[in-house]
Amino acid sequence: MAVEGAGLAEVVLTASIARRYYLDGRSKVEIAEEFGLNRFKVARLLEAARESGLVRIEIRHPGELDVELSGRLQERFALQHAVVIDTPDDNAESLRGHLGRAAAQLLAELITPQDVLGMAWARAVSAMAQALPPLPGTPVVQLSGALSLPDGMDASVDVVREVAARSGGQAHYFYAPLTVPDATTARVLRQQPEVARAFGQLPHVTKAVAGVGLWEPGQSVLYDVSTAEDREALRQAGVCADVSGVFLSADGTPVHTELAERMIVINAEEMRSIPEVIVIPYGTAKAPAVLATLRSGLVDGIVTHTALARALLEK
Amino acid sequence: MAVEGAGLAEVVLTASIARRYYLDGRSKVEIAEEFGLNRFKVARLLEAARESGLVRIEIRHPGELDVELSGRLQERFALQHAVVIDTPDDNAESLRGHLGRAAAQLLAELITPQDVLGMAWARAVSAMAQALPPLPGTPVVQLSGALSLPDGMDASVDVVREVAARSGGQAHYFYAPLTVPDATTARVLRQQPEVARAFGQLPHVTKAVAGVGLWEPGQSVLYDVSTAEDREALRQAGVCADVSGVFLSADGTPVHTELAERMIVINAEEMRSIPEVIVIPYGTAKAPAVLATLRSGLVDGIVTHTALARALLEK
DNA sequence: GAACGTGCTGCTCATATGAGCTACGTCGAC
DNA sequence: GTCGACGTAGCTCATATGAGCAGCACGTTC
Missing domain, CATH: 3.40.50.1360 (Rossmann fold)
Structure with a gap:
């Protein structure tokens, strides 16, 4: 939902939360406190971010190994x-x-x-x-x-x-x-x-x-x-x-x-x-x-x- | 470590585990059972995968919104x-x-x-x-x-x-x-x-x-x-x-x-x-x-x- | 206007998880 | 050989997390 259905503000919020979670490695509880949400909301937004492709996880190796x-x-x-x-x-x-x-x-x-x-x-x-x-x-x-x-x-x-x-x-x-x-x-x-x-x-x-x-x-x-x-x-x-x-x-x-x-x-x-x-x-x-x-x-x-x-x- | 220091087999193992965890969404315990490891080993490999850049997490939006x-x-x-x-x-x-x-x-x-x-x-x-x-x-x-x-x-x-x-x-x-x-x-x-x-x-x-x-x-x-x-x-x-x-x-x-x-x-x-x-x-x-x-x-x-x-x- | 469906929120509780600890094996110095 | 230093594996326990549920607001149908 975070992409197709949702509005700009929600996408930005979701992206910020995703950054905090995946890149900064903060816990959902911390993020919830920071953004004034409860941890379930954070979890749902993160799930939406993953599903919608806002967060893309790629596994690859820099060298010759595939x-x-x-x-x-x-x-x-x-x-x-x-x-x-x-x-x-x-x-x-x-x-x-x-x-x-x-x-x-x-x-x-x-x-x-x-x-x-x-x-x-x-x-x-x-x-x-x-x-x-x-x-x-x-x-x-x-x-x-x-x-x-x-x-x-x-x-x-x-x-x-x-x-x-x-x-x-x-x-x-x-x-x-x-x-x-x-x-x-x-x-x-x-x-x-x-x-x-x-x-x-x-x-x-x-x-x-x-x-x-x-x-x-x-x-x-x-x-x-x-x-x-x-x-x-x-x-x-x-x-x-x-x-x-x-x-x-x-x-x-x-x-x-x-x-x-x-x-x-x-x-x-x-x-x-x-x-x-x-x-x-x-x-x-x-x-x-x-x-x-x-x-x-x-x-x-x-x-x-x-x-x-x-x-x-x-x- | 999973990339620079470690060998091919470890990188492949780490990548497989990372795929299971991040893309298939399995829990570490499940993965540990599947690969015959304990969950700590799995956790350490995943951590190594993230640190070494084997797993890259990207947050982006397909549309005009940056x-x-x-x-x-x-x-x-x-x-x-x-x-x-x-x-x-x-x-x-x-x-x-x-x-x-x-x-x-x-x-x-x-x-x-x-x-x-x-x-x-x-x-x-x-x-x-x-x-x-x-x-x-x-x-x-x-x-x-x-x-x-x-x-x-x-x-x-x-x-x-x-x-x-x-x-x-x-x-x-x-x-x-x-x-x-x-x-x-x-x-x-x-x-x-x-x-x-x-x-x-x-x-x-x-x-x-x-x-x-x-x-x-x-x-x-x-x-x-x-x-x-x-x-x-x-x-x-x-x-x-x-x-x-x-x-x-x-x-x-x-x-x-x-x-x-x-x-x-x-x-x-x-x-x-x-x-x-x-x-x-x-x-x-x-x-x-x-x-x-x-x-x-x-x-x-x-x-x-x-x-x-x-x-x-x-x- | 009442009954119902739908979607969203925030809860409980069982489970998954990470931090930190201990034990052990390996290696090198003496 | 003995000792200490180091690194690694696997434990405990407090905390984070997800599944599933109940409450509620809203819209919809009859």
């Missing part, structure tokens, strides 16, 4: 943590840089001296590692074999060693590729002492970071390095998302694949048992895969950018 | 009512129109059936009268004689009669000029039955409207129609403001002048005894006169525009 989208994402997908960075999404490189820094900041905030950090391989995870401050003696466990990329990006091994070195914690790493030509080789590799030791640490891992790929050309490094047969086989099997080597269908169900038997990587059950897994997806094209990931219940946190966050919320 | 300036003006000069209209101040004509409508709205809001309205002559008062809706049987009393202007604007008499006619109240008016050549004529006129009757109503007048002039060329109709001697005499006497015929020095003290003896108009004491006198000044040039008027304690309300309001507050 608190609005972060909150909605967190709520919508029942996540423990969601961080949405407002950054124009021109190229993947700069996106990874932004998200990596944000993820590093988030992780630094969440990690306690009791935590054990797991790191799956993903380019965004590498970007994060670069921005990660020294953690309080946190042990670091490698969750997947390495993929050799021509762009000189750190392989999973190096990332794990570097983070652990800076943190002063133990590094549980191994030298092995992410995929090998046959299941037997994979089995043999998994039994290698260093691999077995690293994977033996899995039950102690309390926080982990991973990337998300969509099982399409150019949307998953793993897809891009796979053979045509594997690409097709997984497509046939209904694979939609690849969460650092864990395959999910569009509804978030883990999909068992023959390829998985030829990989040196954490599996879905192991990932689920990690208390907090954070993924760092980017690019709106990946929305279906991210949706699958969030529905899977495997992950508990997300660091992403506004465009993808919006795409996820629109579904 | 609530911010209105409130400040009202407070600063201890006025009962202040209405500041945000209108670009190109020409006096359109300013009068805007302020007149605003003043009409204010008056309509303030007037009760018990009120008796006094109207002094001023162009802004005429503008107001044009926009005035029918009042609840309000008697109207003429407070000053008429000034004949070539622009065909209603003289005080017509304004009084018209407003009273539309309101259905009694009209206490008289036909007499504002100024006459000598004091004797003025005394005679004041004793005329109709004039005496109107002025006899003064003790009953509860609300009045007047204009403000600055004693300079082009800033006061009265100045402009005065003789060179009167202009100079009043200047010598320290007259700064002319409130519909009541003369004030720059500090707001009523100034007795010889000219006043030749005028048919309410005097300062009579004006002071009216419970609520509202002035409608416009034009930044008049700021010194308006300041004098507000300091005089003769007036209780003001309707003006942003530029003049700012000029007044800057002093």
